[in-house]
Amino acid sequence: xxxxxxxxxxxxxxxxxxxxxxxxxxxxxxxxxxxxxxxxxxxxxxxxxxxxxxxxxxxxxxxxxxxxxxxxxxxxxxxxxxxxxxxxxxxxxxxxxxxxxxxxxxxxxxxxxxxxxxxxxxxxxxxxxxxxxxxxxxxxxxxxxxxxxxxxxxxxxxxxxxxxxxxxxxxxxxxxxxxxxxxxxxxxxxxxxxxxxxxxxxxxxxxxxxxxxxxxxxxxxxxxxxxxxxxxxxxxxxxxxxxxxxxxxxxxxxxxxxxxxxxxxxxxxxxxxxxxxxxxxxxxxxxxxxxxxxxxxxxxxxxxxxxxxxxxxxxxxxxxxxxxxxxxxxxxxxxxxxxxxxxxxxxxxxxxxxxxxxxxxxxxxxxxxxxxxxxxxxxxxxxxxxxxxxxxxxxxxxxxxxxxxxxxxxxxxxxxxxxxxxxxxxxxxxxxxxxxxxxxxxxxxxxxxxxxxxxxxxxxxxxxxxxxxxxxxxxxxxxxxxxxxxxxxxxxxxxxxxxxxxxxxxxxxxxxxxxxxxxxxxxx
Amino acid sequence: xxxxxxxxxxxxxxxxxxxxxxxxxxxxxxxxxxxxxxxxxxxxxxxxxxxxxxxxxxxxxxxxxxxxxxxxxxxxxxxxxxxxxxxxxxxxxxxxxxxxxxxxxxxxxxxxxxxxxxxxxxxxxxxxxxxxxxxxxxxxxxxxxxxxxxxxxxxxxxxxxxxxxxxxxxxxxxxxxxxxxxxxxxxxxxxxxxxxxxxxxxxxxxxxxxxxxxxxxxxxxxxxxxxxxxxxxxxxxxxxxxxxxxxxxxxxxxxxxxxxxxxxxxxxxxxxxxxxxxxxxxxxxxxxxxxxxxxxxxxxxxxxxxxxxxxxxxxxxxxx
Numbered sequence: 009x010x011x012x013x014x015x016x017x018x019x020x021x022x023x024x025x026x027x028x029x030x031x032x033x034x035x036x037x038x039x040x041x042x043x044x045x046x047x048x049x050x051x052x053x054x055x056x057x058x059x060x061x062x063x064x065x066x067x068x069x070x071x072x073x074x075x076x077x078x079x080x081x082x083x084x085x086x087x088x089x090x091x092x093x094x095x096x097x098x099x100x101x102x103x104x105x106x107x108x109x110x111x112x113x114x115x116x117x118x119x120x121x122x123x124x125x126x127x128x129x130x131x132x133x134x135x136x137x138x139x140x141x142x143x144x145x146x147x148x149x150x151x152x153x154x155x156x157x158x159x160x161x162x163x164x165x166x167x168x169x170x171x172x173x174x175x176x177x178x179x180x181x182x183x184x185x186x187x188x189x190x191x192x193x194x195x196x197x198x199x200x201x202x203x204x205x206x207x208x209x210x211x212x213x214x215x216x217x218x219x220x221x222x223x224x225x226x227x228x229x230x231x232x233x234x235x236x237x238x239x240x241x242x243x244x245x246x247x248x249x250x251x252x253x254x255x256x257x258x259x260x261x262x263x264x265x266x267x268x269x270x271x272x273x274x275x276x277x278x279x280x281x282x283x284x285x286x287x288x289x290x291x292x293x294x295x296x297x298x299x300x301x302x303x304x305x306x307x308x309x310x311x312x313x314x315x316x317x318x319x320x321x322x323x324x325x326x327x328x329x330x331x332x333x334x335x336x337x338x339x340x341x342x343x344x345x346x347x348x349x350x351x352x353x354x355x356x357x358x359x360x361x362x363x364x365x366x367x368x369x370x371x372x373x374x375x376x377x378x379x380x381x382x383x384x385x386x387x388x389x390x391x392x393x394x395x396x397x398x399x400x401x402x403x404x405x406x407x408x409x410x411x412x413x414x415x416x417x418x419x420x421x422x423x424x425x426x427x428x429x430x431x432x433x434x435x436x437x438x439x440x441x442x443x444x445x446x447x448x449x450x451x452x453x454x455x456x457x458x459x460x461x462x463x464x465x466x467x468x469x470x471x472x473x474x475x476x477x478x479x480x481x482x483x484x485x486x487x488x489x490x491x492x493x494x495x496x497x498x499x500x501x502x503x504x505x506x507x508x509x510x511x512x513x514x515x516x517x518x519x520x521x522x523x524x525x526x527x528x529x530x531x532x
Numbered sequence: 533x534x535x536x537x538x539x540x541x542x543x544x545x546x547x548x549x550x551x552x553x554x555x556x557x558x559x560x561x562x563x564x565x566x567x568x569x570x571x572x573x574x575x576x577x578x579x580x581x582x583x584x585x586x587x588x589x590x591x592x593x594x595x596x597x598x599x600x601x602x603x604x605x606x607x608x609x610x611x612x613x614x615x616x617x618x619x620x621x622x623x624x625x626x627x628x629x630x631x632x633x634x635x636x637x638x639x640x641x642x643x644x645x646x647x648x649x650x651x652x653x654x655x656x657x658x659x660x661x662x663x664x665x666x667x668x669x670x671x672x673x674x675x676x677x678x679x680x681x682x683x684x685x686x687x688x689x690x691x692x693x694x695x696x697x698x699x700x701x702x703x704x705x706x707x708x709x710x711x712x713x714x715x716x717x718x719x720x721x722x723x724x725x726x727x728x729x730x731x732x733x734x735x736x737x738x739x740x741x742x743x744x745x746x747x748x749x750x751x752x753x754x755x756x757x758x759x760x761x762x763x764x765x766x767x768x769x770x771x772x773x774x775x776x777x778x779x780x781x782x783x784x785x786x787x788x789x790x791x792x793x794x795x796x797x798x799x800x801x802x803x804x805x806x807x808x809x810x811x812x813x814x815x816x817x818x819x820x821x822x823x824x825x826x827x828x829x830x831x832x833x834x835x836x837x838x839x840x841x842x843x844x845x846x847x848x849x850x851x852x
Contacts, residue, residue: 031730031754032720037826039713039816043721071804074714077721078793079801114790115804151798153725 044472046077047155048122048146050139052130052170053162054084054095058193062224063161064099065106066464071119072109073461075469079150081122083142087129095125108462122150130162130169136177143179154186157220157471163272164195167206171213180213190214191471193222194285196482198276199496200489207482216482220471225286225391226478227463227470229452230426234293234393235302237420237428244418245298247397249372254415255525256378257394258290259532260422261386265333265343265510266360270351279330279362279492282382286391288315288488289480290422291378294393295368304476308484315487317370324498326524330505331361331515333385338511343385345510359505360384363518364495365525377525381518385510390532391422405441412444417530427451535617542647545615549627549648552619563626565592565818566649568657570641570672573598578810579660580628585811587626590818593650594628597672599638611637613644642671649675654821658814661685668701678821680814682707689742690835693749697831702823708742709827710813714805715747715769718783722795728778733759736773738766747772748838750830760839768807 033040049067051059070076084095100120104111124142128135146152158179160170174180174190182188190210197203210219225231238244247253260282266273273281292311299306321327334345346352346360361383368378397416413433421427427450434446470478506515513531522528533555535548567587569579576598583594602608614632631644649655656678657667663681664670673679683692683706696706733751737744745761747769752759755774764770767788774781779796783803791805 030720030723031756032716032723032751034754034826037716037824038820038822039824039826040717040720043717043724045721045724074717074804078718078803079799112804112806114806117790118802118804121802149799151795151801 041073041075042469042473043075044077044080044469045155046079046151046153047157047472048081048083048143048150048152049157049159049468049472050083050085050143051159051161052085052166053160054125055086055088055098056161059161060098060102061106062462062464063159063468064102065108066462066468068099068103068107068115068119069109069462069465070469072107072112072115073465076119076472078118079122079152080119081124081146081150081152082119083124083126083139083146083156085126085128085135085139087127088125089127090125092123092125096120096123099123108465122146130166130173133173133177136173136179140177140179154183155188155472157189157191159191161193164197164206167192168209171209175213187218187474188214189218189220189471189474191220191222195276195280196221196285196480196485197489198280199493200486203482203485203489207486211482217476219482220467220476220479221481221485222467223285223289223480224463224467225422226289226480227465227467228422228426229461230420230422231290231293232478233428234290234420239298248395250374250376252397253373253376254396254398255376255527256291256294257396257530258287258294258378258380258392259394259530260286260382260391261389261513261532262382262384263338263386263389263511265385266346266349266352270349274352274356274358277330277359277362278382278384279359279364279496283362283364283380284488284492285480285485287380287382288318288491289484290393291315291318291366291380292484294395294420295373295378297372302477304479304481307477308481312483312487314368314370315484315491317368317373318491319367319369320491320494321365321367324495325502327365327521328495328498329361329363329515329518329521330359330499331383331508331518332356332358332505333360333383333510334507336385336509336511338385339388343510345507346384357504359499361386361505361508361514361518363514363521365521366491379522379527379529381514381529383508383514387511387513387531389424392532393420393422394418394530394532395420396527396530405443409441410443412442414445419530425451533619537615537617539612540615541613542644545617545629545631545648548615548617549619549629552617552627556620563591563593563650563653565590565654565656565821566595567592567814567818568595568597568645568655568672568676570597570599570657570659571661573600575661576630579658580630582810582814583658584628585809586814586818589815591626592818593626593648595645595648596628596630597641597645598630598632599641600632600634601638602635608635610635613637640671642675645672646675654678656680656818656821658817664699665695666699666701667704668699677703678817679704680707680817681705683742684708684711684740689740690745693742693745693831693835697834700828700832702825702828705817705824705827706742706746706831707810707813707817709746709824709830710816711743711808712747712750712769713816714808715772715783716750718791718793718803718805719751719772719774722781722783722793723774725795727781728776728796730755730757730774730776732757732775734762734771734773734775735759735769736762736764736771737769739763741766741768744769745835745838746830749833749835750826752838753829753833758839762840 126139197206296310296314299310332346347354363381366378395418417431419429430448433443436442436444506517508515571579612634616630618628655676657672657676658680667673667679683689686692735748748759748761771784782794785791789806791803794800
């Protein structure tokens with residue numbers, strides 16, 4: 009090799025593919041992960057369950073995978089009399105218990121030097137002054153560069169107050185060349201009016217591009233895979249329309265009751281808690297057209313388009329069902345009914361089960377119903393999207409031959425046992441012509457074991473990178489409320505939730521609702 | 533379950549695989565690739581252990597090719613294939629077949645491997661120690677999309693880089709390169725921030741550690757500045773210094789686990805940069821099976837174009 013410095017054979021293409029400004033980055037160099045730039049995360053309500061079980065472990069797992077910047081800092085804010093070390097201990101314990109990746113001392117060392125705790129309540133000006141000082145000090149000591157994300161892991165009623173304080177203490181103002189972002193969790197309001205009010209409060213302080221709404225479902229690998237499945241393959245998209253699809257069922261079932269969430273849950277109910285955000289997002293991803301690119305704006309455009317085409321059935325009484333679980337045996341355990349749960353009024357009409365039929369008025373989906381259902385204390389914990397295909401219009405086989413054949417179906421299992429199942433008919437070996445359902449299965453656990461990161465890891469990293477395509481925007485949130493509000497209003501005026509026994513698949517009325525259309529629910 | 537086969541053929545091994553699969557009750561779904569490990573009796577245990585661990589992330593069929601050409605002319609003239617089929621238990625989600633090739637057959641491993649590859653799935657060949665000079669032209673190498681070598685396992689690691697550069701074909705990669713991914717990602721993210729113009733760089737590491745050279749080569753190739761390779765006591769790579777017009781960006785890892793990143797005008801910060809196990813390296817390799825152009829550019833840049841802190845070094849084989 010010559011000793012003069014001549015350009016290497018790949019230099020031309022190499023530099024053409026470089027990330028702007030950084031000579032060490034190249035699009036061809038696909039091993040290098042996306043590491044967040046210098047930054048810190050401030051968590052309000054850091055003592056809560058979500059923070060201990062999900063956020064802290066996710067931060068550690070990110071650090072362990074080398075995706076957090078050196079100097080990354082974590083600031084906790086809560087009403088506790090803790091010093092930084094106490095806080096670090098709490099994080100340590102939660103990481104040991106809940107982290108996905110093994111505990112490594114050197115990773116912990118890197119993290120724990122950047123942990124700070126600010127004690128205080130939200131109306132305490134002194135506490136926010138301390139927070140501001142803490143952040144400024146971190147910029148000096150740890151080089152966080154003024155980049156901070158504020159994670160509001162607090163009930164929505166505190167949002168206005170926290171936002172006001174952030175603004176009053178100029179924490180929301182990013183110094184030149186840096187960013188400040190707000191991360192909020194659901195519920196994003198409880199109807200259109202409250203959602204708009206909430207968005208107004210948040211947007212007064214942070215511009216909409218700096219507000220990240222967490223719908224943790226969108227961080228799940230299987231949900232991101234919906235787009236890969238549909239738009240990276242050729243064999244599904246041609247049949248993904250009214251010409252072949254009979255109907256779509258989207259289910260999110262939980263086996264747990266309301267647990268300790270009585271205060272939050274009562275009066276909200278399952279439709280507001282789950283359908284408005286998770287299920288309508290899943291519907292949008294399943295039904296939308298191909299986005300022009302995979303960036304946040306293009307995705308938003310397509311999702312809004314399809315959500316805009318969603319229509320409620322005219323007769324809400326016949327095509328929506330709500331239920332409430334009653335005491336029963338579930339998985340070998342006696343569990344109390346909803347009205348007997350602690351903190352629930354004995355005459356509560358809150359729904360713990362909701363099912364509704366939606367239509368999408370566009371060329372692709374006209375006449376194809378989308379059935380959404382969710383509930384607590386159902387048979388088992390499962391979330392799935394089932395695209396059920398039409399029966400063959402003509403079959404050369406006798407009716408008896410195909411008696412055991414059902415509709416073909418493609419099922420995207422979101423959780424647990426993430427994967428995709430394709431159900432189709434196959435001949436049973438033997439001398440008779442007999443056709444029966446078989447399944448072809450792709451399971452993440454088999455083809456890519458252990459590599460799926462937790463949803464929160466992905467979402468926190470995206471917040472730090474400023475990558476917004478897995479976060480619902482305020483337009484989507486508001487449109488989803490527009491869809492759900494008439495149903496809630498109808499329910500408020502008509503009747504009570506149907507009772508269903510805990511551990512079953514919901515009220516009988518839900519089965520009747522599908523039977524009226526000549527269909528039935530899958531047993532997921 | 534384990535099935536031992538003596539003096540066998542690939543056809544019988546395939547039948548044994550089906551039998552083992554039936555016995556364990558799971559169909560042959562989910563295996564995403566075939567990993568062929570080419571090794572000898574003395575080294576196959578460690579390599580297989582690492583591969584099995586990596587297979588937890590990438591379920592695969594692992595074929596371990598153990599060559600036993602024999603010492604005496606009579607042994608060399610004979611040919612025999614022994615196989616051990618393992619499924620379930622310690623071999624994780626995939627299947628493992630140990631192939632012992634005796635005598636003349638040891639020169640015709642591809643004839644045994646070819647019928648045992650998973651249909652329509654990528655093939656990766658890994659030589660944990662002695663790799664052929666041109667992996668892509670090796671009969672086993674031609675079967676593979678990805679060919680993994682390890683320069684650090686050779687007698688003269690730095691010269692081995694030269695061999696790898698000369699014999700490079702798209703799909704080749706070396707574990708010495710895999711080992712530096714964490715270093716490269718920290719350095720790349722350091723340069724994501726505002727910094728002065730780069731003037732030169734120094735990479736400091738243990739002797740006979742080709743990763744140090746590769747990191748220096750990568751920096752030289754990407755940054756177009758002179759890069760010096762210094763020798764330290766290790767372990768592994770101990771420091772990288774990027775000299776800029778604003779000062780020095782220094783990533784220092786004296787203990788092989790926790791590094792310190794110092795940038796001009798910023799406080800020092802710690803970064804976890806532990807030395808990874810072979811299983812983690814193999815898992816990283818299996819994550820992407822497309823040609824690694826970044827590696828090609830770095831290794832082809834050529835060790836002689838680096839400067840060193842000791843005279844007479846840098847010549848072929850010459851880590852001082």
